[in-house]
Amino acid sequence: xxxxxxxxxxxxxxxxxxxxxxxxxxxxxxxxxxxxxxxxxxxxxxxxxxxxxxxxxxxxxxxxxxxxxxxxxxxxxxxxxxxxxxxxxxxxxxxxxxxxxxxxxxxxxxxxxxxxxxxxxxxxxxxxxxxxxxxxxxxxxxxxxxxxxxxxxxxxxxxxxxxxxxxxxxxxxxxxxxxxxxxxxxxxxxxxxxxxxxxxxxxxxxxxxxxxxxxxxxxxxxxxxxxxxxxxxxxxxxxxxxxxxxxxxxxxxxxxx
Numbered sequence: 307x308x309x310x311x312x313x314x315x316x317x318x319x320x321x322x323x324x325x326x327x328x329x330x331x332x333x334x335x336x337x338x339x340x341x342x343x344x345x346x347x348x349x350x351x352x353x354x355x356x357x358x359x360x361x362x363x364x365x366x367x368x369x370x371x372x373x374x375x376x377x378x379x380x381x382x383x384x385x386x387x388x389x390x391x392x393x394x395x396x397x398x399x400x401x402x403x404x405x406x407x408x409x410x411x412x413x414x415x416x417x418x419x420x421x422x423x424x425x426x427x428x429x430x431x432x433x434x435x436x437x438x439x440x441x442x443x444x445x446x447x448x449x450x451x452x453x454x455x456x457x458x459x460x461x462x463x464x465x466x467x468x469x470x471x472x473x474x475x476x477x478x479x480x481x482x483x484x485x486x487x488x489x490x491x492x493x494x495x496x497x498x499x500x501x502x503x504x505x506x507x508x509x510x511x512x513x514x515x516x517x518x519x520x521x522x523x524x525x526x527x528x529x530x531x532x533x534x535x536x537x538x539x540x541x542x543x544x545x546x547x548x549x550x551x552x553x554x555x556x557x558x559x560x561x562x563x
Contacts, residue, residue: 325362408422410476419455
């Protein structure tokens with residue numbers, strides 16, 4: 307399975323592992339479906355109090371599984387539903403009734419950032435690295451994910467990450483608000499945070515999450531997002547970006563707005 311689940315002894319805390327360590331937990335279609343379904347199921351579990359998302363192995367997630375997704379990474383077309391399931395999974399994670407924590411090690415890139423930002427809290431080891439890199443492929447980043455990135459990390463950092471497509475260290479991510487905390491001992495810090503979350507009021511937590519989500523969703527970007535996705539399919543940059551990735555070379559983009 308691409309996502310595996312564990313529970314603590316009393317069933318109040320669930321840990322969902324992104325479980326493709328051989329691919330640095332690159333996010334594929336099945337992983338997004340698994341996350342969506344796990345979130346929908348978790349919302350029906352009255353015993354659950356906290357969900358933790360981690361990456362199996364040395365990395366949280368190196369981003370989308372570009373080789374397997376191909377042009378479906380850019381937009382839903384010819385029967386593909388990757389973008390739709392991607393959005394469903396993000397929204398299901400973001401609207402979970404219980405607090406969620408992303409515990410991040412190693413690479414957290416693209417789709418990995420999208421998963422992490424759909425969580426309420428994000429902690430990372432000091433050597434973790436972050437990036438949002440659609441500009442390296444010639445695709446439009448999902449509009450809802452971009453909206454969430456701006457709401458959490460601010461316009462300035464979001465713009466830099468998306469336009470330059472460069473990686474940043476955990477210390478810079480923390481200063482910019484992308485993560486809340488770096489931790490030398492991730493397991494110890496995570497355990498302390500989870501203990502605090504379980505002890506607090508479920509009503510307050512749920513009410514807070516609903517209001518915060520409403521603030522992020524204040525502007526509906528769905529139509530614009532779909533238009534950008536469809537436009538990317540006819541851009542020469544998409545084919546060049548995918549070809550360059552598979553050939554392990556730097557792309558030469560030719561599109562001019």
